[in-house]
Amino acid sequence: MSDVLERPASSAPLDDGRLKIVGTRPIRPDGVDKVTGRALYGADLAMPGMLVGKVLRSPHPHARIVSIDTRKARALPGVKAIITGADFPELADEEYEAGESASNLRDLALNVMARDKALYNGHALAAVAATSSAVADEALSLIEVVYEVLPHVVAVEAAMADDAPVLHDKLFTGGLKEKPTKASNIAKRNEIKRGDLAAGFAEADVIFESRYDTAATHQGYIEPHACVASMASDGQCQVWSSSQGQFMIRTYCAKVLDIDASSIRVTPAEIGGGFGGKTTVYLEPLALALSRQSGAPVKMVMTRDEVFRASGPTSASVMTVRLGAKADGTLTAADVELKFQAGAFPGSPVGAASMTALACYDIPNFSIVGYDVVTNTPKVAAYRAPGAPISAFGVESAMDDLALTLGMDPIALREKNAVHDGTKASYGPTFRNIGYAETLEAIRSHPHYSAPLGPNQGRGVAVGFWFNVGGESTAAVNIAEDGTAMVITGNPDIGGSRASMAMMAAEVLGLPIEKVRPIVADTASIGFSMLTGGSRTTFAVGMAVTQAAQKIVEDLKRRAALLMDVSVDQVDWIYGAAVCTDVSKGKADLSLADLAAKSGQTGGPIGSQISLNAQGAGPGFGVHVCDVEVDPETGHVTILRYTAAQDVGKAIHPSYVEGQIQGGVAQGVGWALNEEYVFDTGGVMENAGFLDYRVPVASDLPMIDTVMVEVANPRHPFGAKGVGEVPIVPPLAAVANAVRGAIGKRMTSLPLSPPKIRAAIDAG
């Protein structure tokens, strides 16, 4: 169930309140294929002569690779290729300070295939291509690796200790005034400050401080990584892959293998979930290298076990949050320290976590310090609003306790300190066109917020923020000879964006939605686009689609003017037809089909492509309220009711905006209640499967109600803001705050699994 709350007048350029398609709920164009099994995913392609590729992975969390002997494996009948790190160019071996950017190419290449060191259990060391799965498995067992096992470290604070085993002897902590001389696992320290922290705390009537910790979790996409790759003897490559960006795959394969980007054509398969975990490569460079050596196409599909051990979960963390406030709830100071686990190479999302931690609050004095720490665990990858859910868990739990101490309603405490248009954000710039206050009000006035609670039940509120991005995008719109249209983009559809693209084009062109067909094209068939992620597709690619459609409308008006024999400023485009505004001339309207039929005579094929770098993405705010019931004897938490309000700008297709909100909440609930990476003392993951890595099942969740607050982003033609990532930010704290209400105790360690809750209750 969902509500849409609108402001009276939209500031979006094309939203005049009379939209016919944008804002409605047509059936998604990919729906039939997906529910009937026709849709082609990464593992579905078969090519003649195709081989099966498999990866040999380190059993040790930290070891020097002394030697790899592949002779016995090569001799096995059916084995057509074997590769190790030596088969890849060595990217510059430089002393490096950890960068903010997650795509340090040298690290990425070493993660795809190790050279000197195995840095986590699961790290790829070698790969084979063989005529069958069974032969490939046997070949792996014949590869002889000599390891020098090294001491390992998994936990964040242990990795930061002076005596911790060091992963990279050329990694020196970045972000310090003076560069250190001793190598460290602390890749970087970052800091955001404002005002005078000590003075701020001195002014406070109430101070609250606590420590929090969260476990590593996985994005949990249902489709494992999969690809088919083929390199011909002339070096031309084809890759079919499940990913969040075919251009990203092309770029990374080109860099890791040192070949031209134009030699690689990447076709995006349908994707069974990504959530950020598929914004990088694991298999594609391996499959190409195996194909090069064997002369045949190679298919590689990760098992679920490999997905857990060797793709990119998100960080475990340790945090402290200290808040100071006046008796009336005005925040005077905040001190936040974040320690994030990066995995085997630098690049945890601690930077974004720092920038979002206090983004919903107008606080005059604060300090946020973040540490990016390498550990012998898989290299973390993006997970939906990377970093933000973690820091929000700490800050929102602390705010909840502060509200209790002050005797204040939790929404009132947020409102008292809320950011508005014109407030300087904690991460720097000034907010404009945000809908945070409206989103808070949407929850405050929602019937859920005032519904009564029973015994062992509690209610929790939490807020969350994400920037959303724009970026380089290309879209093409082509009109067929019968006046129907194709919308072509280069962005895999992970959230229903393809439907929204068609809807925006249909709105501008004035065509019914059934006459507009969206497709996602390969890297050779459409211009460059940044990957699908960062909640950018509907905003940025939608902008390109709209502009392409508008350009076509201008062209159609020109053609109509020619055919009508009037001047072009006397032609209007109204609901799919060219209309002469001078009625005295008695000109009949010309439909798109009419004009398409005459395209040859009026200038040639009708189509346009727009490439742009979309700026002005609007940030999003979410306010969530959650009711739980706790069984005090077993510690089980039941989510009774959940309502999520979010500032969405404009819901192009409301069902898919709801879907994004509900999906983010579901992942956040799993993160809060039961999901965690469990490692044994040997640094090996114990629960690398969905049996014991516990994502919520359908019966674990009630229907999640959504409220879509529409405060338009004037930089998007229809007012859209990104929506996909905000919804995962509040749930960790919303659930924890609700549990606190139900059991009267504060849980500071995620996940809130039943044994932990029962232990907390027993501790009294």
Added chain:
Amino acid sequence: MAQLDFIAPVSPEQAAAALLAGGAGARPLSGGTDLLVQLRSGRLPPGLIVDLKRIPEAIGIRQEAGGFVIGAATPGIALGEHAALTAAWPGVIEAANLIGSTQVQGRATMAGNLCNASPAADSVPALVAARATCLIVGPAGRRTAPVESIAVAPGRTSLAPGEFVLEIHLPARSARSADAYLRSIPRTEMDIAVVGVGVNLTLDADGVITDARVALGAVGPTVIVADAAAEALIGSKLDDAALARLDTAARAAATPISDKRGTADYRTKIAGVLARRAATIAYARAEKTA
């Protein structure tokens, strides 16, 4: 490379002979919901698979001598659909129907669940509480054994080479008797039991418990028959004092480990909680029966 072989015998004796001849790598197959998973994951090397489903006695439920005989290859969904069986043994059926998921229930069997010998098997505590027995067929002939004698350690059974379970027998039911099974899992479905408790009760005309059996699962290497816990109930009407004694005795009988599914301390406490709750359900059911 190891070979995978498959045979579908049509008689129990033929199956026993095939299992004996197949050696250490031979396995009986009913629903395959454990076997196939283990083969795929590499935990079990490929060997001879002996499919039991062509053997007539292996599938079906019949009433005999006041009790029930259930063929080893009878899937869970058939158990739940059998009205008389469900009325007489609601605890056994609800336990069996918890295995896996709806799809798994179309294949999974109690005999398979039992012989897989996982300490956390869901059907076993209820079968043990019910005093169920197995009909075992082997090269030396047929024999009967109580269900609790089958699993001897995690993943190991007392079955000799060539032996397999052909039938599970539930005894005749006394009047005013009922059973119940509860398990504790972190989510609401799909998990392996962290603790499982089966309770079977018989009441007299006044509601006094005259017979009780309590079995604990997932808190030891094999199912634990908690005699002291059962004794704590006999002679009572399941008042609060009896429930408290039951809780204490169940906790004392539990010998769990700490692993990724739960701590020993938590499992011990939950054994007590579930024993109380299962006994309460069984008692209410027993009061309602004739």
Added chain:
Amino acid sequence: MPHVVVACSSCRAFTGDVTTFDVEAATVREMIRELERRYPGFGEHIERKMAIAIDGEIHQDALFEPLRAESEVYLIPKIGGG
């Protein structure tokens, strides 16, 4: 002239404790060149690793965006999503 504020700690290696600047520039590129002149290496760092917020609006790759006389410019780390 445009007022520039640095809001990230990776810049400390170039600018030390100085975090605000007044820079005479009509475009972002001119601003970067001026900052490179004052702090060698800083301009390239900004171009490669920073996003730029101009009067509240975040730009990534914003080299030719215009700056007005009263523009408020924030340099923040580039943001990646998931």
